[in-house]
Amino acid sequence: xxxxxxxxMSNMPESFIERLFSLSSKPGVISFAGGLPSADLLDxxxxxxxxxxxxxxxxxxxxxxxxxDGYLPLRExxxxxxxxxxxxxxxSDEIRIVNGxxxxxxxxxxxxxxxxxxxxxERPGYLGAIEAxxxxxxxxxxxxxSDDGIDTVEFEDLVCKKNPAFFYGIPNFQNPxxxxxxxxxxxxxxxxxxxxxxxxxxxxxxxxxxxxRKPRIPVxxxxxxxxxxxxxxxxxxxxxxxxxWIYAPAEIISQFDSAKQAADLHSNFLxxxxxxxxxxxNDLDSHIRKITSVYSARCRVMLDIMDDLxxxxxxxxNPEGGMFMLAxxxxxxxxxxxxERALAENVAxxxxxxxxxxxxxxxxxxxxxxxxxxxxxxxxMERLDAALRxxxx
Amino acid sequence: xxxxxxxxMSNMPESFIERLFSLSSKPGVISFAGGLPSADLLDxxxxxxxxxxxxxxxxxxxxxxxxxDGYLPLRExxxxxxxxxxxxxxxSDEIRIVNGxxxxxxxxxxxxxxxxxxxxxERPGYLGAIEAxxxxxxxxxxxxxSDDGIDTVEFEDLVCKKNPAFFYGIPNFQNPxxxxxxxxxxxxxxxxxxxxxxxxxxxxxxxxxxxxRKPRIPVxxxxxxxxxxxxxxxxxxxxxxxxxWIYAPAEIISQFDSAKQAADLHSNFLxxxxxxxxxxxNDLDSHIRKITSVYSARCRVMLDIMDDLxxxxxxxxNPEGGMFMLAxxxxxxxxxxxxERALAENVAxxxxxxxxxxxxxxxxxxxxxxxxxxxxxxxxMERLDAALRxxxx
Numbered sequence: 001x002x003x004x005x006x007x008x009m010s011n012m013p014e015s016f017i018e019r020l021f022s023l024s025s026k027p028g029v030i031s032f033a034g035g036l037p038s039a040d041l042l043d044x045x046x047x048x049x050x051x052x053x054x055x056x057x058x059x060x061x062x063x064x065x066x067x068x069d070g071y072l073p074l075r076e077x078x079x080x081x082x083x084x085x086x087x088x089x090x091x092s093d094e095i096r097i098v099n100g101x102x103x104x105x106x107x108x109x110x111x112x113x114x115x116x117x118x119x120x121x122e123r124p125g126y127l128g129a130i131e132a133x134x135x136x137x138x139x140x141x142x143x144x145x146s147d148d149g150i151d152t153v154e155f156e157d158l159v160c161k162k163n164p165a166f167f168y169g170i171p172n173f174q175n176p177x178x179x180x181x182x183x184x185x186x187x188x189x190x191x192x193x194x195x196x197x198x199x200x201x202x203x204x205x206x207x208x209x210x211x212x213r214k215p216r217i218p219v220x221x222x223x224x225x226x227x228x229x230x231x232x233x234x235x236x237x238x239x240x241x242x243x244x245w246i247y248a249p250a251e252i253i254s255q256f257d258s259a260k261q262a263a264d265l266h267s268n269f270l271x272x273x274x275x276x277x278x279x280x281x282n283d284l285d286s287h288i289r290k291i292t293s294v295y296s297a298r299c300r301v302m303l304d305i306m307d308d309l310x311x312x313x314x315x316x317x318n319p320e321g322g323m324f325m326l327a328x329x330x331x332x333x334x335x336x337x338x339x340e341r342a343l344a345e346n347v348a349x350x351x352x353x354x355x356x357x358x359x360x361x362x363x364x365x366x367x368x369x370x371x372x373x374x375x376x377x378x379x380x381m382e383r384l385d386a387a388l389r390x391x392x393x
Numbered sequence: 394x395x396x397x398x399x400x401x402m403s404n405m406p407e408s409f410i411e412r413l414f415s416l417s418s419k420p421g422v423i424s425f426a427g428g429l430p431s432a433d434l435l436d437x438x439x440x441x442x443x444x445x446x447x448x449x450x451x452x453x454x455x456x457x458x459x460x461x462d463g464y465l466p467l468r469e470x471x472x473x474x475x476x477x478x479x480x481x482x483x484x485s486d487e488i489r490i491v492n493g494x495x496x497x498x499x500x501x502x503x504x505x506x507x508x509x510x511x512x513x514x515e516r517p518g519y520l521g522a523i524e525a526x527x528x529x530x531x532x533x534x535x536x537x538x539s540d541d542g543i544d545t546v547e548f549e550d551l552v553c554k555k556n557p558a559f560f561y562g563i564p565n566f567q568n569p570x571x572x573x574x575x576x577x578x579x580x581x582x583x584x585x586x587x588x589x590x591x592x593x594x595x596x597x598x599x600x601x602x603x604x605x606r607k608p609r610i611p612v613x614x615x616x617x618x619x620x621x622x623x624x625x626x627x628x629x630x631x632x633x634x635x636x637x638w639i640y641a642p643a644e645i646i647s648q649f650d651s652a653k654q655a656a657d658l659h660s661n662f663l664x665x666x667x668x669x670x671x672x673x674x675n676d677l678d679s680h681i682r683k684i685t686s687v688y689s690a691r692c693r694v695m696l697d698i699m700d701d702l703x704x705x706x707x708x709x710x711n712p713e714g715g716m717f718m719l720a721x722x723x724x725x726x727x728x729x730x731x732x733e734r735a736l737a738e739n740v741a742x743x744x745x746x747x748x749x750x751x752x753x754x755x756x757x758x759x760x761x762x763x764x765x766x767x768x769x770x771x772x773x774m775e776r777l778d779a780a781l782r783x784x785x786x
Contacts, residue, residue, distance in 0.1 A: 001644065007507050047448065055441035064429060117399070165397035165398075238456035240458065240662035242657065251396060258528075259402075263496060
């Protein structure tokens with residue numbers, strides 16, 4: 001058959017996400033390639049109790065159709081937490097529930113991007129965003145990322161010259177680099193955006209996973225109507241329930257609603273109710289403390305090995321939270337080659353390549369430290385050492 | 394703020410779905426406008442048991458990320474049911490799980506439609522499809538629908554002259570008309586498509602709701618590689634869980650996977666597991682018999698009132714299943730006027746207008762008969778009678 005596929009489909013980058021998920025599950029492989037929360041930190045009992053309560057108290061409502069905007073008590077909880085934790089002034093009418101924050105990437109690009117329009121992103125940037133955005137056939141414009149966040153000179157230049165409808169970034173514990181924007185960078189972004197018609201789309205999937213438990217002031221606090229945020233329960237409660245959200249000004253929410261309704265009517269109502277019930281009945285902060293103390297320890301182990309075992313062979317970022325760090329490779333070693341060689345040693349790492357909207361990423365690899373325990377991290381890093389040595393490094 | 398929204402957003406028809414959902418829930422209003430399954434037919438206890446089993450036996454897996462394709466045992470169940478019930482030859486690798494079959498509308502349009510491309514549809518056609526497709530800026534080409542299904546002469550003309558990438562239709566108990574394609578029409582569609590590069594996208598959301606419990610041979614059986622189907626558990630188990638699927642040839646599935654992954658990574662895994670468990674532990678056929686006997690009785694009551702009370706004032710279709718019928722209005726009465734007048738009498742009906750990709754629908758209204766019990770149907774129809782009389786009919 002000669003199916004008539006749309007031009008946008010040939011614009012899709014080769015998908016790494018699916019491949020890395022299947023690699024992660026290959027028996028015997030220690031995977032630093034995925035982005036999975038640690039399975040033993042999922043509160044199965046707590047969520048089960050919440051589910052039972054929902055079925056008993058409001059089962060037939062939870063199983064029925066609902067409205068596109070999302071469950072109001074859940075949106076109120078999210079707004080309230082933003083306001084208390086980050087000093088924002090969010091209303092529940094500015095919050096919408098989506099199927100995991102990945103859906104925000106699709107819908108935000110959908111409402112803002114005509115073919116050929118410019119989308120701004122970090123370099124390197126989140127690969128799931130590159131995939132989602134690519135289907136809207138944009139011209140990507142990237143801004144370099146260092147330990148302080150995006151380069152604000154480059155960013156200002158981009159906003160002035162290309163006037164993108166939005167710039168997408170992850171200011172906290174970025175994926176893939178683990179880097180965090182300094183407060184100065186955040187403030188400067190707000191200043192640059194003032195008076196422009198560019199929106200800073202701040203993906204805060206990892207913000208709650210600060211090792212020091214201190215909230216960072218979001219870019220949104222400096223950007224006002226030029227800022228939107230997305231968030232997710234995937235990293236702090238359970239990814240399998242696919243509950244994320246967007247927080248945006250009313251005018252954007254109105255367009256977002258049209259796109260969300262056309263996309264799938266509404267998000268899973270049963271899980272929205274279970275999540276809301278869980279949040280009422282449990283202490284989220286205490287749960288997050290448990291997660292961050294484990295991830296922080298795992299990150300520390302990985303960093304120590306980086307410094308001891310790999311010394312001058314690999315450079316690395318120093319995450320203050322989240323689930324990832326980025327390592328730089330010595331000259332002459334391709335991340336794609338190391339990926340294959342490491343896999344032969346039964347350890348999976350992710351080449352930087354899919355994190356670049358243009359070319360790049362041959363000289364770095366992403367490490368996930370949330371999903372392997374400390375023993376596995378040690379063993380995995382030893383295997384990586386063997387892979388590097390086999391490449392003469 | 395002067396946000397830079399994409400051109401496609403101005404292509405969006407005025408949304409009726411959201412409005413009718415809010416109308417449906419206004420106290421005192423009897424609604425024939427929505428498309429909700431009857432709440433008292435939801436098997437809350439059965440789904441609760443399934444949920445408890447999932448949490449107990451495989452909770453941490455169900456709460457974790459999974460792959461884009463969907464839960465394999467659920468896909469196997471769907472393929473198996475297609476093969477046993479409809480005599481198809483589906484494999485689980487041709488089935489993908491989505492967030493309710495509305496998501497298929499979005500993703501199918503996404504993989505097939507460049508701006509200006511032709512999309513074929515029934516006239517009248519499903520409003521959720523018009524909304525989803527509109528965001529891909531197509532040129533709609535519609536084919537008239539009568540009691541035998543789409544007009545195959547018009548359809549052949551469309552396929553030959555416009556060569557659309559796909560034609561979207563609902564052969565069983567169509568939304569909004571309640572009409573069902575004859576077997577002759579289905580066969581003819583298969584013949585017309587042979588050798589063409591047009592796909593018939595067969596939305597079978599209602600196929601299980603045949604009042605006579607007899608399966609109709611799907612268009613897919615005649616169209617082969619030119620056929621794709623979508624289905625849903627929303628009408629037979631629970632819409633709030635948002636579990637639907639697509640069944641398509643491998644080459645389409647491959648593109649679909651890319652689009653689905655970019656859209657939201659994967660569908661809610663917890664609910665996929667709960668659904669699969671529910672299907673293993675319960676007799677779906679017996680549950681469906683219960684639903685169809687209720688809907689069939691409600692449809693009968695509505696049809697009798699149509700014939701007795703409205704006689705020569707309203708014409709109507711004669712559904713063999715599903716949840717909807719379409720009524721034709723007398724000359725000079727606008728469906729939009731009747732909609733407003735009926736609402737003043739505390740009964741909601743849906744004007745035909747949003748079911749037309751071009752103009753149309755001022756002379757008909759859609760009735761839902763699944764969500765109001767027989768007493769409510771009687772009362773609601775009396776209120777409608779009052780509304781009609783107030784318009785001099």
